[in-house]
Amino acid sequence: MIDILRNHITSRLGNDLDNLDKVISTFKHISTKRNEQLLQQGETCKYVYFVAKGCLQVYVYDQDFNETTRDIVIEDNWCSELLSFGSGNPATENIRAVEPCELFAIDRQSFQTMMETVPQFDKVYKQILEASYANSVYRINTFVSLTALDRIKWLMEYRPTLMNRLSSKLIASYLGINKDVFSRLKAKL
Amino acid sequence: MIDILRNHITSRLGNDLDNLDKVISTFKHISTKRNEQLLQQGETCKYVYFVAKGCLQVYVYDQDFNETTRDIVIEDNWCSELLSFGSGNPATENIRAVEPCELFAIDRQSFQTMMETVPQFDKVYKQILEASYANSVYRINTFVSLTALDRIKWLMEYRPTLMNRLSSKLIASYLGINKDVFSRLKAKL
DNA sequence: GTAAAACATCGACTTTTGTCATCGTTTAAG
DNA sequence: CTTAAACGATGACAAAAGTCGATGTTTTAC
Numbered sequence: 001m002i003d004i005l006r007n008h009i010t011s012r013l014g015n016d017l018d019n020l021d022k023v024i025s026t027f028k029h030i031s032t033k034r035n036e037q038l039l040q041q042g043e044t045c046k047y048v049y050f051v052a053k054g055c056l057q058v059y060v061y062d063q064d065f066n067e068t069t070r071d072i073v074i075e076d077n078w079c080s081e082l083l084s085f086g087s088g089n090p091a092t093e094n095i096r097a098v099e100p101c102e103l104f105a106i107d108r109q110s111f112q113t114m115m116e117t118v119p120q121f122d123k124v125y126k127q128i129l130e131a132s133y134a135n136s137v138y139r140i141n142t143f144v145s146l147t148a149l150d151r152i153k154w155l156m157e158y159r160p161t162l163m164n165r166l167s168s169k170l171i172a173s174y175l176g177i178n179k180d181v182f183s184r185l186k187a188k189l
Numbered sequence: 190m191i192d193i194l195r196n197h198i199t200s201r202l203g204n205d206l207d208n209l210d211k212v213i214s215t216f217k218h219i220s221t222k223r224n225e226q227l228l229q230q231g232e233t234c235k236y237v238y239f240v241a242k243g244c245l246q247v248y249v250y251d252q253d254f255n256e257t258t259r260d261i262v263i264e265d266n267w268c269s270e271l272l273s274f275g276s277g278n279p280a281t282e283n284i285r286a287v288e289p290c291e292l293f294a295i296d297r298q299s300f301q302t303m304m305e306t307v308p309q310f311d312k313v314y315k316q317i318l319e320a321s322y323a324n325s326v327y328r329i330n331t332f333v334s335l336t337a338l339d340r341i342k343w344l345m346e347y348r349p350t351l352m353n354r355l356s357s358k359l360i361a362s363y364l365g366i367n368k369d370v371f372s373r374l375k376a377k378l
Numbered sequence: 379g380t381a382a383a384a385c386a387t388c389g390a391c392t393t394t395t396g397t398c399a400t401c402g403t404t405t406a407a408g
Numbered sequence: 409c410t411t412a413a414a415c416g417a418t419g420a421c422a423a424a425a426g427t428c429g430a431t432g433t434t435t436t437a438c
Contacts (some may be wrong), residue, residue, distance in 0.1 A: 062334035070329050083323050093330070122191070129318060134272050138327035140259050141282070144365040147250035148425070167387065176333040178426050183387055184427095337395070357416065367396050372417055374395095385434070397426070404415070 002029070004052040005104045007074055012127065013120045023118055027104035032097040039095040044052025045084035048128070051075055051113040057170060059094050069174040071135065072162060073096075078128045085111075086125075098170060143176065149185050151175045156189075191218070193241040198273065201316065202309045209356055216293035221286040227285040228273045231370045236294040240266055243290025246359060248283050258363040260324065261351060264326075267317045274300075275314075287359060325368035332365065334363075336372050357376055 027050065032038070039045050041060065049056065056079045058071040070093065073079040084091035085108060097103075106114070114121040143151060147173055155175060156163060162171060172182035195213055206289040216239065221227070228234050230249065245268045247260040259282065273280035274297060286292075293305070303310040332340060335351065344364060345352060351360060361371040 022243075036383080060330045066332045066334065068330060070326065083326070085320065086319065089268060116293060126315075126318075130272065130275065130324060133318060133322040133325065136322065136329060137272070139284075141249045142326055145255065145257045167384095169384090179385090180196065180387080180427075181425055223414095276432095358414095369397075369417085370395055376417075380438105381417090381436105382438100383434105385432105387431085387433095389428105389430090391427085391434105393426070394429075397422075398420090400418085402415105403418090404413105406413080407411090408409105 001052050001102050002027075002104070004076065005050050008050065008183065009124075013123065019118050023114060023121065026110045026114060027106050030101075030105050032101040032103065034097065034100050036097045037091070037094070038100075039081055039098060041092055041094050042090050044088055044093045044138075045081040045095075046107055047068070048078060048080040048082075048085060049095075049110065050104040051077055051079060052102040052104060054097060054103070055083040055097040055166070057096050057098045058152075059096070060092065067173050070139075071169065072159075072166070072170070072174055074161075078131075081130075082103055082129060082132055096117075098166065124184065137146070148175070148181055149178045151177065152185055152189070190241050190291050191216075191293070191341065193265065194239050197239065198313075212303060212310065215299045215303060217294050219290075219292040219294050221287065221290040221292065223271070223289050225286045225290075226283070226378075227286060228280055228282070230281055230283050231279045233277055234270040234280045234284075235296055237267060237269040237274060237300065238284075239293040239295075240264055240268055240357050241291040241293060242290040243286060244290070244355070245290065246285050246286070248362065249281065250283075256362050257365070258359065259361070261346075261348075261355070261363055267320075271314075271321055272319060287355065320349045321347055337366045337370055338362070338377075340366065341371070341374055350357075 002024060005027060006020070009023065010020065032051075032054070038047075038049070038056070051073055053075055054074075056073045057069055058073065058079065058081070059069045062068050071079075079095065081093045081095065083089065088108070091189040107154045111125070115125065142154065146154065152175065157169065161175075168182055168186075169179050172179040175182065177185075192215060194216060195209070198212065199209065205231065217236075219238075223241070227236075227238070240262055242264055244264075245262040246257045246258055247259045247262065247270070248270065249277075251257050257347045258267075268284065270280040270284065272278065276319070277297070300314070304314065331343065335343065344360065351363075355373055358368050361368040364371065366374075
């Protein structure tokens with residue numbers, strides 16, 4: 001399982017990383033149950049998670065306490081509430097395992113230590129932040145102007161596995177569509 | 190005019206910045222006309238701009254060639270297409286001065302030099318990136334679940350000056366609302 | 379294994395949003 | 409200054425999205 005993390009890191013930072021084992025061993029292995037809560041808004045986000053297996057949902061509540069999902073993170077990707085993790089401020093988002101997961105978590109202090117002692121490691125934070133930012137910008141620029149039907153088509157084109165894997169309720173909340181509307185439109189495809 | 194930039198930087202990095210004048214003098218002063226184009230998607234974004242006066246629009250085109258505005262940047266803020274600026278890849282967004290502007294621009298190479306020679310300066314990039322990311326996350330989390338009317342109320346609460354200052358067309362494209370709908374809803378408030 | 383809860387779908391209906399044409403006003407260019 | 413173009417508001421209508429209740433299915437917890 002930990003090889004998934006190892007492979008991910010070497011593919012980003014190269015094989016010549018002196019302290020690879022030191023880096024790897026800094027991560028804590030976490031197995032979660034389905035629907036386990038990893039972060040509640042208001043708490044400080046303590047970890048950056050690497051998803052080796054399973055799927056995480058990053059979400060907030062709207063004024064009617066419905067969930068709005070900002071991101072769905074699957075295997076071989078990083079997940080966190082970066083702004084809280086980086087600053088120590090209260091998180092504005094929630095994170096939940098929507099499947100049983102195998103995660104590798106690194107806390108803030110270890111992350112700092114890694115940044116200071118492993119030269120290449122400070123690229124990691126920048127890479128994660130930039131990837132997260134790119135993802136958000138993309139979501140705003142595409143979704144704002146798309147109809148519900150076009151968002152579904154978008155999902156089927158760019159993240160097709162999610163359709164079978166996750167509940168309609170979750171996908172609808174990710175696409176910003178009412179679940180009944182999602183159900184109807186899906187039937188029309 | 191350049192004091193606006195100077196004040197902004199000292200307020201972020203403190204007065205004890207040794208090379209403040211060196212940093213300041215690295216920026217190029219640019220005056221723009223109304224509707225002047227600063228970046229076309231497909232080009233590499235060459236600069237990070239500090240807006241000393243005026244207002245910039247960051248936008249893309251949807252499939253019907255309507256503009257969708259991701260961000261509106263006013264005085265005392267930074268604006269760029271950071272992903273293109275940082276990587277040199279083609280920009281996915283456009284930037285335009287919607288008012289006559291006074292800008293201070295720093296190009297990629299100078300930015301690099303500053304990062305290497307002025308220790309505190311590398312915080313700047315991280316700060317700009319984090320602020321941009323926070324802004325995008327916030328937009329997704331709030332806007333996705335709000336009705337057109339609630340988005341307008343949001344704007345009036347959090348960015349009230351924009352309502353008087355900018356055209357209805359621009360604001361509507363920022364809120365992701367059709368301009369006719371915006372006009373009608375505004376009348377009902 | 380069974381009961382309760384959560385989920386998915388659907389029809390009927392309401393509300394919201396988008397489209398189009400019109401018209402008076404404001405703005406910009408020569 | 410003047411004329412064209414862009415803008416903003418609005419009515420009539422169309423399309424899209426949301427709500428609600430009913431029903432059958434799947435999942436979960438004990």
